[in-house]
């Protein structure tokens with residue numbers, strides 16, 4: 001973005017924060033402006049994977065790779081799970097931009113997965 005365009009966007013932003021501040025298009029334009037500014041200030045900021053839920057095929061691959069055993073082991077010692085009662089867990093939490101991939105997935109027994117959720121520190 002060249003300096004003139006950046007200046008024009010800044011002037012437009014300032015106009016929108018002083019006039020019609022509650023209009024939907026004004027709010028949208030301000031949000032877009034701030035998001036662009038944020039993302040150019042932090043170019044390596046990872047965005048959350050849009051897909052949060054593992055697909056059936058991903059779950060099958062993870063279940064097989066982990067040999068049906070809990071990998072979290074907070075509440076168990078690696079208990080064997082059955083297909084109808086296990087959680088597909090993100091190793092790097094989805095909420096912290098962990099991707100929904102087979103590599104980042106793991107088998108968790110329900111007890112461990114629920115405990116893990118409680119242990120994630122609030123950022």
Ligand SMILES: [Zn+2]
Pocket residue numbers: 070071072073074075076077078079108109110111112113
């Ligand atoms: Zn477990």
